[in-house]
Amino acid sequence: xxxxxxxxxxxxxxxxxxxxxxxxxxxxxxxxxxxxxxxxxxxxxxxxxxxxxxxxxxxxxxxxxxxxxxxxxxxxxxxxxxxxxxxxxxxxxxxxxxxxxxxxxxxxxxxxxxxxxxxxxxxxxxxxxxxxxxxxxxxxxxxxxxxxxxxxxxxxxxxxxxxxxxxxxxxxxxxxxxxxxxxxxxxxxxxxxxxxxxxxxxxxxxxxxxxxxxxxxxxxxxxxxxxxxxxxxxxxxxxxxxxxxxxxxxxxxxxxxxxxxxxxxxxxxxxxxxxxxxxxxxxxxxxxxxxxxxxxxxxxxxxxxxxxxxxxxxxxxxxxxxxxxxxxxxxxxxxxxxxxxxxxxxxxxxxxxxxxxxxxxxxxxxxxxxxxxxxxxxxxxxxxxxxxxxxxxxxxxxxxxxxxxxxxxxxxxxxxxxxxxxxxxxxxxxxxxxxxx
Amino acid sequence: xxxxxxxxxxxxxxxxxxxxxxxxxxxxxxxxxxxxxxxxxxxxxxxxxxxxxxxxxxxxxxxxxxxxxxxxxxxxxxxxxxxxxxxxxxxxxxxxxxxxx
Numbered sequence: 417x418x419x420x421x422x423x424x425x426x427x428x429x430x431x432x433x434x435x436x437x438x439x440x441x442x443x444x445x446x447x448x449x450x451x452x453x454x455x456x457x458x459x460x461x462x463x464x465x466x467x468x469x470x471x472x473x474x475x476x477x478x479x480x481x482x483x484x485x486x487x488x489x490x491x492x493x494x495x496x497x498x499x500x501x502x503x504x505x506x507x508x509x510x511x512x513x514x515x516x517x518x519x520x521x522x523x524x525x526x527x528x529x530x531x532x533x534x535x536x537x538x539x540x541x542x543x544x545x546x547x548x549x550x551x552x553x554x555x556x557x558x559x560x561x562x563x564x565x566x567x568x569x570x571x572x573x574x575x576x577x578x579x580x581x582x583x584x585x586x587x588x589x590x591x592x593x594x595x596x597x598x599x600x601x602x603x604x605x606x607x608x609x610x611x612x613x614x615x616x617x618x619x620x621x622x623x624x625x626x627x628x629x630x631x632x633x634x635x636x637x638x639x640x641x642x643x644x645x646x647x648x649x650x651x652x653x654x655x656x657x658x659x660x661x662x663x664x665x666x667x668x669x670x671x672x673x674x675x676x677x678x679x680x681x682x683x684x685x686x687x688x689x690x691x692x693x694x695x696x697x698x699x700x701x702x703x704x705x706x707x708x709x710x711x712x713x714x715x716x717x718x719x720x721x722x723x724x725x726x727x728x729x730x731x732x733x734x735x736x737x738x739x740x741x742x743x744x745x746x747x748x749x750x751x752x753x754x755x756x757x758x759x760x761x762x763x764x765x766x767x768x769x770x771x772x773x774x775x776x777x778x779x780x781x782x783x784x785x786x787x788x789x790x791x792x793x794x795x796x797x798x799x800x801x802x803x804x805x806x807x808x809x810x811x812x813x814x815x816x817x818x819x820x821x822x823x824x825x826x827x828x829x830x831x832x833x834x835x836x837x838x839x840x841x842x843x844x845x846x847x848x849x850x851x852x853x
Numbered sequence: 854x855x856x857x858x859x860x861x862x863x864x865x866x867x868x869x870x871x872x873x874x875x876x877x878x879x880x881x882x883x884x885x886x887x888x889x890x891x892x893x894x895x896x897x898x899x900x901x902x903x904x905x906x907x908x909x910x911x912x913x914x915x916x917x918x919x920x921x922x923x924x925x926x927x928x929x930x931x932x933x934x935x936x937x938x939x940x941x942x943x944x945x946x947x948x949x950x951x952x953x954x
Contacts, residue, residue: 487931578859587860595868603876610883614890618897622886626879629923636930707879715875716867718929723870725863 431785432517436657438788439522440650442529442795444678447646449536450548451481451682454642456691457545457713457733458634461706461740463817464695467624468631470686470813476628477635478684484639485676493665495648496525498584498726499553500560501568507648507665509656513563518656523779524559525653526788530795531555531772535764537802543689543697543811544760547728552645553585554765558772563780584726585765592727593735596716600736603708604743611704623703630710637717638729639679646675688811694734696820697753699741708743709736731761750820874926878919885915 458480459473468476493507502510502524513521532548532555539546560568570580578584611619650671654660660668695701701709713729713736720727734757741749778794779787888911890897894904 484930572856578856578863583856583860587856591860591864592867595864595871598868599871599875602872603879606876606880607883610880611887611890613899613901614887615897615899618890618893619886622889623882626882626886626919630879633923633926633930636927640930704879704883707882708876711879712871712875714926715871715878718926719867719870719874720863722929723863723866725867 432519432522432657434785435519435522435526435788436653436659438792439526439529439653439657442526442533442792443646443650443653444674445795446529446533446536446552446649447643447675447678448682448685449533449540450552450642450646451478451679452685452687453536453540453545453548453682453690454638454729455683455685455687456694457729458631458638458710460691460694460733461701461709461737462624462627462631463691464701465620465624465627465703465706466817467627467703467706470688470691470816473631474684474686474813476632478680480632480635481639481643481683482676482680484636484641485643485679486672487640493648493651493667495645496553496556496652497570498579499557499570499581501564501570502556502560503652507652507655509652514656517658520563520780521656522653523776523788524563525556525649525656526791527559527562527774527776527779528552528555528557528772529649530775530791531558531768531770533795534771534798535768537799539760539764540687540689541802541806542760543693544757545690545694545730545734546757546760546764547589547730548642549645549728550585550589550761550764551768552649553581554768555772557581557765558769558774559776561769562773562776578725581765588720588725588727589731589761592716592720592725593731593738596712596732596735597739597742599716600705600709600712600739601743603711604705604740607704607708608744620703623707627703627706627710630707630714633714634710634717634729634733635683637714637721639676641717641721641729643675643679646678647671650675686813686816688813688816689806692811692816692818693753693757694737696817697750698734698737698757699747699749701737701740702744705740705744705747709733709740712736712739874922878922881915881919885912885919888912888915 455474455477459468459477462468463470463473493503497503497505502513502521504510509518509521513524529552532551535546535551535554536548557569572580572582578587607623647667651660651665651667654668654671655665660666699705713733716732716736717727717729719725734754738749738754741747775791775794779791781787782790888908891901891905891908892912893908894901
């Protein structure tokens with residue numbers, strides 16, 4: 417690894433400071449992608465059933481995420497501890513990573529965040545709801561492997577509690593969607609039994625009210641959970657860069673405010689592509705199913721954080737929506753879409769890790785300030801490319817509730833559908849389709 | 854690999870809490886909606902001609918139950934955010950300082 421050891425002291429300080437600034441910017445960028453990637457978790461069902469207008473839904477979700485983020489007074493400083501050994505139990509960086517103004521630690525976090533962002537953008541482009549937490553943790557694992565090798569990764573903890581990659585990532589991601597699915601399926605089944613004699617129109621309308629309430633709870637819980645992760649990462653970077661004393665770690669107010677704002681802005685932008693898949697792709701959802709799904713998501717997320725069971729909001733929300741389809745007799749559940757989604761979940765963690773490791777190697781290999789700047793440029797170029805690709809088949813608030821593409825409907829997200837659900841019949845004329853996959 | 858039993862134990866608790874609250878509250882809401890439909894009668898319940906005003910009582914009563922549960926949920930989110938935890942030691946849930954690790 418190239419180190420600026422030979423440089424005079426002030427130059428070394430400047431380099432570390434600029435890298436620190438880059439890390440903070442990238443952390444907020446990750447938080448922003450986290451926001452729009454997860455809008456659908458809370459709002460896909462409400463948008464799909466028409467309980468809320470698309471714009472109204474993202475506005476409500478954004479406000480609640482901001483409130484939720486700002487409520488995080490006591491922030492978990494040990495976010496990375498679940499999967500890697502770069503912090504101690506108080507949230508302080510490991511001393512051996514603090515050489516050269518903490519550059520090594522900063523680059524691990526930097527590479528990890530970029531791995532997370534790139535994976536979030538790629539899955540957004542494909543309209544796949546994948547876990548932002550897994551993308552972040554995967555990225556951090558990749559950065560750590562790049563710097564310290566496989567020994568730096570906490571695979572299973574000490575076995576006395578749920579810890580490490582297996583306990584905090586793998587097992588919960590296998591169990592939590594199933595739990596959410598069971599709860600939503602039971603709720604849906606019973607709701608339809610209880611309301612069997614009620615006219616469809618009456619039922620649909622009244623259940624929308626309940627649905628909005630449940631969706632709001634999911635949004636609020638999301639804001640408290642996810643904005644915290646970024647706050648923890650930024651604080652870790654600030655300690656590594658020497659901006660915060662390493663004896664009394666605290667989260668500065670500007671970190672809280674900027675992280676809460678970034679996630680809220682991202683949420684407001686609305687990950688329409690993902691909302692479309694969740695709301696229209698899995699099941700055709702009615703408002704009683706929407707209430708069952710959102711009620712299940714809200715309680716599973718809250719119960720888990722109370723019981724210390726780490727899970728991904730995305731997995732829970734998707735499981736709930738699937739469950740609401742399974743619970744209703746005669747409802748169509750598009751298992752092929754679900755299957756592709758699960759495939760995306762399975763590769764999220766390793767994919768983000770691979771990108772994180774590569775980014776670390778580039779940044780550390782080129783060394784100095786050049787390395788991080790090159791990596792930052794790669795991130796910008798990649799993001800721009802993703803955005804450009806997304807313009808080929810725009811999904812926004814105006815067409816997000818269009819029916820899932822079945823060969824007769826207007827072209828919405830043909831490319832995304834094509835990848836996550838290739839067995840659909842496609843229209844012959846598809847002028848909006850991108851040329852390359 | 855003794856983490857699988859640990860995970861299953863956590864999962865089981867989440868499932869139980871989820872079934873009671875996550876499925877329970879929407880189901881109570883379904884009963885509430887049925888009450889509201891009774892109150893309206895024609896146009897709300899299939900084949901029903903007469904309105905039963907008593908349904909309104911069911912609607913508001915059950916809605917109150919749900920709102921109480923939901924405000925507890927919000928209190929829980931807020932409490933966790935400011936570093937409190939919920940204890941069930943005294944049967945009625947109450948907020949205490951989060952145990953330090």
